[in-house]
Amino acid sequence: xxxxRTPEPLVISATGSNGAVVTxxxxxSGFFKLTLPPDVWNFTMQLPADWDGIVPIAQRAGxxxxxxxxxxxxxxxxxxxxxxxxxxxxxxxxxxxLADGAVQPGQAWTITYKPxxxxxxxxxxxxxxxxGVTSAALTPGTWYIYETLKPGWAPVTPAGVWITLDQYAPPxxxxxxxxxxxxxx
Numbered sequence: 001x002x003x004x005r006t007p008e009p010l011v012i013s014a015t016g017s018n019g020a021v022v023t024x025x026x027x028x029s030g031f032f033k034l035t036l037p038p039d040v041w042n043f044t045m046q047l048p049a050d051w052d053g054i055v056p057i058a059q060r061a062g063x064x065x066x067x068x069x070x071x072x073x074x075x076x077x078x079x080x081x082x083x084x085x086x087x088x089x090x091x092x093x094x095x096x097x098l099a100d101g102a103v104q105p106g107q108a109w110t111i112t113y114k115p116x117x118x119x120x121x122x123x124x125x126x127x128x129x130x131x132g133v134t135s136a137a138l139t140p141g142t143w144y145i146y147e148t149l150k151p152g153w154a155p156v157t158p159a160g161v162w163i164t165l166d167q168y169a170p171p172x173x174x175x176x177x178x179x180x181x182x183x184x185x
Contacts, residue, residue, distance in 0.1 A: 003027060003032070004027070006168070010048075012080075014034050014042070015042045015044070016040070016041055017040045017041075022036060038072050038073035039070075040069065044063055046064075048061065048171075050087055051085065051086050051087070053084050055082065085139055087139065088138050088165045090113065090135060090137075090177065091135040092111040092126070092176060093179070094106030094133075094147065094181075096132075096180075096182075096183065097182040098183050105131050105132030106132045109128045109148070111128065111148075111179070113126075113138055113145050114143060115141060121143075124137075138165060142164045145160065146161075147179045150181075153184060154184050155182075156180040156182050157178060157180045161177055
């Protein structure tokens with residue numbers, strides 16, 4: 001991850017067993033460099049909002065922490081890894097248009113969030129609730145989001161849409177994906 005393109009620059013802190021703290025910024029290459037004497041160190045990274053830690057595991061906007069990491073000293077550098085990712089909460093809204101023209105939230109419709117050309121992203125599905133809403137936490141990349149049509153309903157809006165999520169997009173609310181169907185006569 002380019003540590004210079006997140007909402008706040010990414011910084012690694014190392015705290016030694018004696019309480020000494022050393023910090024370094026994560027570069028655009030995703031690497032950081034700390035010059036540390038032999039000791040047992042705890043490495044931490046404060047994650048930005050909407051980012052979580054894969055290694056080490058950390059909640060969104062949490063503190064990723066290696067725990068006690070012995071560095072006995074050697075001539076070659078140590079590789080300390082923080083694998084993090086951005087998550088986007090993507091909401092789908094479902095509307096049903098009745099024969100009299102009235103519109104109501106669509107309950108119990110299946111919405112699928114399918115990753116495109118990303119073997120590591122996970123296909124998600126959700127059922128709309130009584131308000132016609134379902135959502136999924138998606139990783140950056142291209143996604144095809146589609147509804148499963150029910151018998152007796154015809155799409156008013158496209159039954160599927162493509163979205164691309166950029167991990168460096170500014171934080172904030174996203175527009176929902178909207179699906180609308182009309183009761184067939």
